[in-house]
Amino acid sequence: xxxxxxxxRASRRPLLAPYLFLTxxxxxxxxxxxxxxxxxxxxxxxxxxxSGLGLGGGSRREVFAGFDNFAAAIxxxxxxxxxxxxxxxxxxxxxxMLGLALVFALALDSARVRLARFGRIAIFLPYAVxxxxxxxxxxxxxxxxxxxxxxxxxxDLLGATTVTYSMANVAVWGGTGFNMLVLxxxxxxxxxxxxxxxxxxxxxETQIALRIKIPLLMPAIILTTVFSxxxxxxxxxxxxxxxxxxxxxxxxxxxxxKVYRDAFVTGDLYAAAATSIVIAAVSFVLAxxxxxxxxxxxxxxx
Amino acid sequence: MxxxxxxxxxxxxxxxxxxxxxxxxxxxxxxxxAARTQSQAPQGPVKLTYWTWAPNMDKVVxxxxxxxxxxxxxxxxxxxxxxxxxxxxxxxxxGNPPDLVQAEYQHLxxxxxxxxxxxxxxxxxxxxxxxxxxxxxxxxxxxxxxxxVPQDSGPMMLFYRQDLFDEYGIEVPKTWDEYAEAARAxxxxxPKVYLGTFSSKDPGAFTGLAQQAGxxxxxxxxxxxxxxxxxAPTVKVADYWDxxxxxxxxxxxxxxxxxxxxxxxxxxxxxWPSAIWAPGTLESNAxxxxxxxxIAPMPQWNAGExxxxxxxxxxxxxxxxxxxxxxxxxxxxxxxxxxxxxxxLVKEAAIxxxxxxxxxxxxxxxxxxxxxxxxxxxxAQASAGARxxxxxxxxxxxxxxxxxxxxxxxxxxxPFSGAVRAMHEATVADMRKSGFSLAS
Numbered sequence: 150x151x152x153x154x155x156x157x158r159a160s161r162r163p164l165l166a167p168y169l170f171l172t173x174x175x176x177x178x179x180x181x182x183x184x185x186x187x188x189x190x191x192x193x194x195x196x197x198x199x200s201g202l203g204l205g206g207g208s209r210r211e212v213f214a215g216f217d218n219f220a221a222a223i224x225x226x227x228x229x230x231x232x233x234x235x236x237x238x239x240x241x242x243x244x245x246m247l248g249l250a251l252v253f254a255l256a257l258d259s260a261r262v263r264l265a266r267f268g269r270i271a272i273f274l275p276y277a278v279x280x281x282x283x284x285x286x287x288x289x290x291x292x293x294x295x296x297x298x299x300x301x302x303x304x305d306l307l308g309a310t311t312v313t314y315s316m317a318n319v320a321v322w323g324g325t326g327f328n329m330l331v332l333x334x335x336x337x338x339x340x341x342x343x344x345x346x347x348x349x350x351x352x353x354e355t356q357i358a359l360r361i362k363i364p365l366l367m368p369a370i371i372l373t374t375v376f377s378x379x380x381x382x383x384x385x386x387x388x389x390x391x392x393x394x395x396x397x398x399x400x401x402x403x404x405x406x407k408v409y410r411d412a413f414v415t416g417d418l419y420a421a422a423a424t425s426i427v428i429a430a431v432s433f434v435l436a437x438x439x440x441x442x443x444x445x446x447x448x449x450x451x
Numbered sequence: 452m453x454x455x456x457x458x459x460x461x462x463x464x465x466x467x468x469x470x471x472x473x474x475x476x477x478x479x480x481x482x483x484x485a486a487r488t489q490s491q492a493p494q495g496p497v498k499l500t501y502w503t504w505a506p507n508m509d510k511v512v513x514x515x516x517x518x519x520x521x522x523x524x525x526x527x528x529x530x531x532x533x534x535x536x537x538x539x540x541x542x543x544x545x546g547n548p549p550d551l552v553q554a555e556y557q558h559l560x561x562x563x564x565x566x567x568x569x570x571x572x573x574x575x576x577x578x579x580x581x582x583x584x585x586x587x588x589x590x591x592x593x594x595x596x597x598x599x600v601p602q603d604s605g606p607m608m609l610f611y612r613q614d615l616f617d618e619y620g621i622e623v624p625k626t627w628d629e630y631a632e633a634a635r636a637x638x639x640x641x642p643k644v645y646l647g648t649f650s651s652k653d654p655g656a657f658t659g660l661a662q663q664a665g666x667x668x669x670x671x672x673x674x675x676x677x678x679x680x681x682x683a684p685t686v687k688v689a690d691y692w693d694x695x696x697x698x699x700x701x702x703x704x705x706x707x708x709x710x711x712x713x714x715x716x717x718x719x720x721x722x723w724p725s726a727i728w729a730p731g732t733l734e735s736n737a738x739x740x741x742x743x744x745x746i747a748p749m750p751q752w753n754a755g756e757x758x759x760x761x762x763x764x765x766x767x768x769x770x771x772x773x774x775x776x777x778x779x780x781x782x783x784x785x786x787x788x789x790x791x792x793x794x795x796l797v798k799e800a801a802i803x804x805x806x807x808x809x810x811x812x813x814x815x816x817x818x819x820x821x822x823x824x825x826x827x828x829x830x831a832q833a834s835a836g837a838r839x840x841x842x843x844x845x846x847x848x849x850x851x852x853x854x855x856x857x858x859x860x861x862x863x864x865x866p867f868s869g870a871v872r873a874m875h876e877a878t879v880a881d882m883r884k885s886g887f888s889l890a891s
Contacts, residue, residue, distance in 0.1 A: 197885060197886075199564070199844075199885045201675075202674060202675070202676060202844075203885070203886075204563050204844070205594075207566075292708075292709055292710055295710070309863075393705065396651050399855045399858060399859070400854060413534075414533065414847050415881065416540060416848075418544075
C-alpha cells in the first residue's frame with residue numbers, strides 16, 4: 150500500500166494505466182458474470198401466465214411474479230430432500246477423498262517411498278478423465294449383468310442405499326489426485342531443515358507427519374476442503390449420467406438436477422432461476438460457514 | 452485475517468459462478484449453424500435450416516436441393532428425443548430457431564403452447580387428404596390450426612423371438628391374459644429368461660400401452676382442457692404390469708440400457724411390445740438374431756379386438772419466427788407427401804411414413820425381418836386399429852412424473868396405480884400454476 154502510494158507520488162503519472170489493464174477483466178466479468186446473474190434474478194421474479202387453452206396466438210404472457218418463485222423453491226420438500234442426499238454424499242466424498250489425498254501426499258513426500266513420480270502420475274491421472282466418461286465407466290462396472298465386481302461381491306451397487314456410495318466412489322476416484330497434488334505441492338515448499346531438526350530431536354516419521362507436516366498443511370487442507378464443499382454442492386454429472394442405469398436416482402436427486410429438470414424437462418425457466426439463486430445462497434452460507442469455523446485454527450497463529 | 456477474507460471472497464465468488472453456470476444453459480443456446488438471412492429472400496436462393504435426428508436425412512434433402520435451386524435446405528443433425536425438444540424451445544425463446552424442426556407428436560402441443568411453431572393451415576390445405584384422420588388429429592390438436600406436417604408414425608406391435616418361442620413351446624399371445632400366462636410359463640422353463648420387461652424410463656411406451664387400452668389423458672372441451680391421466684384404462688394397464696413385475700413374471704430392466712441390450716443379444720428377453728421402428732433398434736443391439744425375430748399384432752385386452760397405440764412418430768414443423776415460412780412449408784409438404792421424397796425417407800431413414808398412400812406402397816420387408824414377408828401388411832393392419840389420442844401442452848411434466856413415479860414404485864414396491872395418480876396430479880398442478888383453463 151504505502152510502497153505503491155509512494156511510487157505514485159514520485160512518478161506523478163495519471164491514474165489511467167491500472168484501469169486500462171483492468172478493463173478486459175471488468176468487461177468479461179460484467180458480460181459473463183454480472184449480466185447473467187442479473188438476468189437470472191430478473192427471470193426468477195417472472196412467470197408465464199396462460200389464458201384459456203394456451204394454444205392460440207397471444208394466449209401466453211410473461212408477467213411479474215414477485216417472490217412467488219422463491220417461496221415455491223424454498224417450500225419445495227424435494228429440494229430439501231435433495232440437500233439431505235447431497236449432504237450425506239458430500240460427507241462421504243469429503244472425508245474419504247481428502248483423507249486419501251492427505252495420506253497419499255504425505256506418503257509421496259516421505260523419503261522412503263520409491264516410485265514417487267510414477268505414484269504421483271497414477272493417482273493424478275483419473276482427474277484427467279472427464280466426469281461424464283468416469284461416471285459411464287463406473288456405471289458399466291456397477292451394472293449387475295456386466296459388472297466384474299458382482300462376480301466377487303454380491304451387492305447391488307445401484308441399490309437404494311448403495312447408490313450414494315457408488316456415486317461417491319466415482320467422485321473420490323476422480324478428485325483424489327487433484328487434491329493430493331495441491332497438498333503435495335504445499336508440502337514440497339516446506340523447508341527441509343524443519344524435518345532435520347525434528348529428527349535430531351528424536352521424532353519419528355509419524356510424529357513428523359502429525360506434528361509438523363499436517364499443521365503446516367492446514368491452509369492448503371482448508372483450501373481443498375472449501376473447493377470440495379463447493380464441488381459437492383454442485384454434484385450433477387455423476388447422478389445424471391448414472392440415472393438411466395437405475396431406478397434409484399430421481400430427477401431431483403441433487404438440487405442442481407432439480408434446476409436442470411425445471412429449466413429443460415418441464416420447461417419452467419423461472420422456477421429454475423429462483424432455485425439456482427437459492428442454491429447459490431446455500432453454497433455461500435456453507436462455504437462461508439466452514440471458513441468461519443476454521444479461520445482461527447488455520448490462520449490464527451500466522 | 453487478510454487471507455481469510457480473500458479466501459472467503461474467492462470461495463463465494465466461485466460458488467456463485469459455478470452454481471449459476473449450472474443454469475447458464477438457460478441462456479440462449481444452440482444457434483442454427485447455417486446462416487439464415489432475412490433480407491436475402493428476393494435475391495439469391497432462400498436458405499433454410501432443418502433440425503432433425505432421422506438418419507441419412509441429408510441424402511433425402513439432397514434430392515430437394517437439386518430440384519429446387521431457389522430453396523436450399525441445410526440439415527442440422529440433432530440428438531433427438533426430449534433433449535431436442537428442450538433445445539428447440541430454448542432456441543425459439545432466444546429468437547433464433549431453425550426454420551424447420553422435427554417435432555415428435557407428444558411435444559408438438561408444448562411447441563404450440565410456447566408459440567414456437569407456425570400455423571400452416573393455408574399451406575397444407577392440399578395435402579390434408581394424404582393422411583389418416585388419427586395422425587392428422589395429432590398435428591391439429593383438435594383445433595382449427597395445423598401446426599406441422601406428419602412424417603412418420605409408430606403403431607405398436609409385438610416383437611417376439613420366433614425360434615425361442617418354438618423352443619419353449621409357447622404360443623404367440625393374442626390377449627394380455629395369454630401374455631401373462633406365457634410370461635409365467637417362460638419363467639418355469641428357464642429362470643434366467645424373461646418374456647418381457649417393464650421400463651420405468653420410457654413414458655412413450657407406457658403411453659402407447661395406455662392408448663391401446665383406450666386411455667384419453669387430455670381432451671379439449673370448449674375452451675378448457677380436460678385432464679384424466681389416471682383414467683380407468685390407464686389404471687388397468689398399470690395394475691396389469693404391476694402384478695406381473697411384483698410376482699417376478701416380468702423383468703423391470705429399462706429399455707435402451709446396456710443391461711437390456713445384453714439381454715436382447717443373449718436371447719434372455721423373448722418379446723418387446725414396441726413400435727414399427729423397432730427393427731432398427733434390434734438390428735443394432737442384437738445383430739446376431741437377424742431372422743429370428745417376428746412380429747404379431749399387440750396382445751388385446753378383449754379377445755377378437757384389434758387395437759393398438761402409438762409409440763413415437765414425428766412431424767415436421769415450421770418455426771413461428773422463420774422469415775421464410777412459405778418456402779419452409781413447401782419443403783415440409785414435399786418431404787412428407789411427394790412419392791419420391793417419401794420413398795427416399797423409407798429407404799434412407801427407415802421410417803414408417805405417415806402418408807397413407809406411401810404406407811400401402813411398402814412391399815419389401817426390412818432386411819432384419821427378411822423372414823417375415825408380410826411385415827408391412829401386418830403394420831398396416833395394426834395401424835388401422837390405432838386409437839386416437841390427444842397430447843396436452845405439458846407432456847414434459849407428465850413424462851418426468853412417469854419416470855420418477857415408476858422408478859419409486861419399482862424401488863419401494865408401492866403400487867403402479869399410485870404412480871399413475873402422481874402423474875395426473877403433477878400434470879394438473881403444473882397446468883393450474885400456468886393458468887390453463889381446466890374443465891373439472
